[in-house]
Amino acid sequence: MIAIRNLSHRIGGATILDEVSLDIPRGGITAIIGPNGAGKSTLMGLAARLIPLQDGRVEIDGQDIARTPTEELARRLAIVTQRVGVASRLRVGDLVGFGRWPHHRGRPGPADHAAVEHALEAFDLTALRHRFLDELSGGQNQRAFIAMGLAQETEWLLLDEPLNNLDMFHARRLMARIHALSRAGGRSVVMVVHDINYAAAWADHVVALKDGRLDFEGAPREVLTGARLSALFGMEIAVEEIRGRPTVLHHA
Template sequence: MSITLTDVAKDYSSSVKIGPVTTEIQSGGVTALVGPNGAGKSTILTMIGRLLDIDTGEITVAGHDVVNTPSKTIAKILSVLRQENHFVTRLTVRQLVGFGRFPHSKGRLTIGDEKYISEAIDFLNLTDLEDRYLDQLSGGQRQRAYVAMVLAQNTDYVLLDEPLNNLDMQHAVQMMKQLRRAADELGRTVVIVLHDINFAAHYSDKILAMKDGQVIEHGTPREIMRDDVLTSIFNTDIQVIEGPNGPLAVYY
């Protein structure tokens, strides 16, 4: 089952509009949403995750209409990590990750819930940090803890809004490798908003490129990573070269 958007639109003002967007994100693998600032990437993601109301159109996830399906059902199908996280810092890593089980436990953690929490912590290499408080962690460690929380929710669909923000190159690479593993080893469908087109090309199976509130291109990295396509999307001269692990965009 896939994520489908049919004539989805969001109007902020007479001059700022998203859509109408009609597209389908196939289940499985990693799909990256890319495009310039203000293109509508985060808006589309948060509408899929039902964190933002749509004005018109329909969004379905695995056949469920996200507007009309009960929240408790949606929360067992998809999980969302927004850019802004405002948890109280005097939470430990394990306590934070435990919030991912709330749709299942309603705050009363079972042995089964604890198993999912431990598996998510281990998967994100946080075992040695699980008793640390969030304000004792580096930015990269804290971001991994938030992603572990989302994975602990154990949903087939995982939506991530710019999880590489504030990460240096090393930690950004580590994060993308872990998300790639989540798709490959855990069978999750990962939909991720990215700013770096080269990260999208290297780690994703499909790229959905947006501009001015519209989906301009949707295809494999090979289909999107072309001089003319990227130059049109980002409004700057871009040359695509063949790197050691696939196509790379060079800005000039």
């Protein structure tokens, strides 16, 4: 479980997160939803200690991240952020290989090579492994970064908007892959997702943030209602049950 307690974050005079407390269950997929600027990326960045904690606590499986050595944290948790600027003259295979760094620290062995192969294959990247990142489409680039996170083989995988840029085929494939990891693989995945229908279809738990506060959380079937979503996004949103799950009709 990731236990978040009274997490607040300020930048300049602005409150970005305000006393957020929540438990992210171990195993399964937790979807974080909410409007742009709600604080979703900040919450994930704080939980992964990419951003230094100001106020509050985060415990990962009982361990306070403020006191966890960096290398140990990297073996427990991988995070793939929204597009970060990286050297574009890097090859796909090398990028995915970086995910193994916390395990081998410069001397990759057979298990590291196997994990890289597996991650490349899982995201349809084997044929692209020698390409430079700046020779990829947006979606291919996105998949390469997610493959790097997967190759890290951590209990926790945090993905910030992993579906961005993906076509329907690759979006569904990514969700199926993540779902399999969270089931057979026993891994715990936390992802920021904007298309609520993906959260409804695949997530075990939904967390909604609004204006830096926890707005609601719970099982998709229970919390993804028209009333809640309309209030969250400040627009009228119709939800219908299709094939037993909430489906948002938001395009018009």
